[in-house]
C-alpha cells in the first residue's frame with residue numbers, strides 16, 4: 565500500500581475537482597438577464613419564467629415536446645458534399661465537420677413522424693446550431709423527404725424553421741432549394757393534406773422567401789424574429805427608423821402575416837386541435853338545385869346588356 569497514491573492523490577484530486585463546477589447549470593436569459601437553473605429551464609420548455617422569453621430549442625427537445633411518446637426520426641437522403649469546393653477563411657468541408665461534431669447531426673434538419681395528441685403528423689425541424697440552420701442541398705432533400713413521407717402516410721406536414729436563410733457556401737445550389745421546397749409543399753397540398761408552419765426564432769432569408777410562408781396555417785412563437793432581410797440592413801437602406809417590434813411574431817400577427825402566436829407550452833395542444841379540425845371528415849355535401857334565372861351568372865340564356873341614358877346631367 566502506498567500512502568502517496570492511496571491518500572495524497574485522492575486528496576489532491578478532490579481539491580481539483582471541487583473547482584470544476586459545470587458551466588451549464590445556470591443559464592442567463594438573453595432578454596431579461598435573469599439566471600435560470602437548468603432544471604427549471606427544462607421544466608419550462610426553455611421559456612424564461614421571469615419574462616416569458618422563448619429561447620432557441622434543440623430539435624430533439626422540440627420533437628419530444630411536440631410528439632406523443634413513440635415518434636421516430638427518419639434517415640435523410642445523402643447529398644453530394646461540397647461540390648463547389650468552396651473555401652472562405654475555412655474550407656466548407658471543415659465547417660461542415662465542425663457543425664456535425666458539435667450537433668451530432670448530418671445537417672441542419674431533422675424529420676420525424678409520429679402522433680401529436682393522437683393525430684398522425686410528419687414534422688421537419690431545423691437546427692439553428694448547425695451553421696445557423698442554413699438551407700443547403702441536404703436541408704432541401706430533407707424537406708422533400710418529409711413531404712413524400714407525409715403524402716405516403718396521408719398525414720399533415722408541419723415545418724418548424726429556425727434559419728438564417730440560404731447556405732452561402734453552396735451558392736446557387738442552395739438557392740435552388742427554394743423552388744424545390746416549394747414543390748415539396750405543393751406535393752402535400754395536392755394530396756389534400758394540411759401544411760402547417762410553426763415559425764420560431766429566427767426565420768429569415770431564403771427560408772422565409774420559400775416554404776416557410778406557404779403554410780395553410782402560420783403559427784409563431786412569441787417574440788420570434790421573422791423576416792427576409794435583417795432590420796439593420798433595411799434601416800440603412802431606406803434610412804428610416806423602423807417601428808418598435810418590427811419583424812417580431814406579434815407585429816406580424818397584427819399585420820396579417822401570421823395566424824396565431826402561441827406560447828410554447830400550448831403548441832402541442834394547438835397543433836393537435838388544428839390537425840383534428842382540418843382532418844375530421846365533415847358531413848357529406850348535399851346536392852342542391854341551383855335556381856335558374858335570367859342573369860348570365862345563373863346559367864340562364866345570356867341577354868344583351870343595354871346601358872340606358874348618356875352622360876350624367878351636369
Ligand SMILES: [Zn+2]
Nearest residue numbers: 593596612615
Ligand atoms: Zn427572461
